[in-house]
Amino acid sequence: MMEFLDMGGYAAFVWPAYAITFAVIAANIIWARRLLRQAQASARRRLAARGEQP
């Protein structure tokens, strides 16, 4: 296990590279979902406002 984490001495480069890439992936997921939730919320608000005034 330690051997695996050590990456043949390249741990200081391999793991940060993986960390950055997966941080970018996670950020994309969170960001996209937040955008969708915000858009849905504002669309609902718009619909509700329109519903009130016939």
Place this chain on the structure above:
Amino acid sequence: MSAGSAPSVLGLPASLETPAAAVSAWAAARLALQRDLTLAFRKPAQLLQPLAFFALVTMLFPLAISPELSQLRLVAPGAIWAAALLASLLALEFLFRDDAQDGTLEQYALSGQSLTTLLFAKTTAHWLLTGLPLACMAPIAALSLGAPAPALGAITAAVVLGSVTLSLVGSIGAGLTLNIKRSSALLSLLTLPLSLPVLIFGARATQVAIAGGPVLAPLELLAALAVLGVTLAPLAAAAAVRISLE
């Protein structure tokens, strides 16, 4: 719009006021070019600004690096091209702006003439007023940075060819940012990445010229870029201006 008032607004001879079919695209382009040159020569002080800027940036290098010509000779290609790129960028913001504000561009778009041709004429005027003078300044700048006299011809040729592409690429960026306030930073962000091939081939041509090598290959690449630019850039610039005018 009455036929009588338009010429004074446009500053054009009355011949352009005849129906579009009567004026060939070529004649219209020539008139647009003439108009831009006439307007520019009314303010000669402004014409000198890009040149002064170019000279100033070139002067920064000896002051920042070393007055020794042997060292300057190494950075001369980079210094000349970076300065040329920045100087041509400086004038771009106003390539279409004044004409968009006073409605000239709208008139061009509605004139029935090809907007592509008219904007190409405007870009040509821009090149004649900035690119060509820069090309005339470049050998002087090169001399001051330690380039040998035999290299000057090739350096001038490189700047002539390269600045054509710079003006054309810039016309696209200027068209796209027409409606944006304080757009100069955005304009550089749009234009500079697209100008990198010119910088690379131009600096290479200059480098080879200073070393006394065969400069034909990089010059041909610069010419190829210019041809590509002349073919495609006016179309994109016209599309960009049309969108900005909508």
Place this chain on the structure above:
Amino acid sequence: MKFTWFHRLGSPPYVYALAERLTPWFAWSAALLILAGLYGGLVLAPPDYQQGDGFRIIYVHAPSAWMSLMVYTSMALAAAVGLIWRIKVAHAAAAACAPVGASFTVAALVTGSLWGQPMWGTYWQWDPRLTSELVLLFLYLGYMGLRAGIEDTQRADRASAVLAVVGIINVPVIHYSVTWWNSLHQAPTVMRLAKSAMPPSMLVPLLMMLLGFTLFFGAVLLVRLRAEILTRERTSQWIREALGA
């Protein structure tokens, strides 16, 4: 008749519903492929005979670099479709692409420089690939800057579409000139793994990662596309139905 599917792709309600249905398929297959690729790349693949375990950065660097270019191409294609056929959904898709592509370009740059340190002995080398990647980042930033600078959505769509098309025509020219410039100044770099020399145990995880990242882009794009469509559409009837409100 043949082109009905194409016309339906221009209709926001249809695309919204389609995107909603397709997202889980893209997301889960991407997750599976990336996990399998990770296992294959980090555990199963043997160390490279020259670069040891350092070569394993390729399993995140190459997919990120691939994403940066693939997303830019998709963006330009969507922009061109929007420009030519005036399809609003295509413009929305192009707008949704840019931030995703830019983020993976950053990932490609960072992983590339992390790979450079052990292989070249320096974090940054003006290697043609890294340089092109940097230029690509500026193209993305310019695209997003232009979009942010124009307030009217339709005009922003069309102006940025022109920029994307101009950009994609320039990408090969820039890449070629950067490669040419680099070949004059230094010897070929170590980072270029010989393709034929790559055994299947190394190659298969790489292909899985590439496909997984591509599907991941699909999933993110579909979610962002829905958000874009909701923001742009003003007619409420189908939105009411789509939201179940």
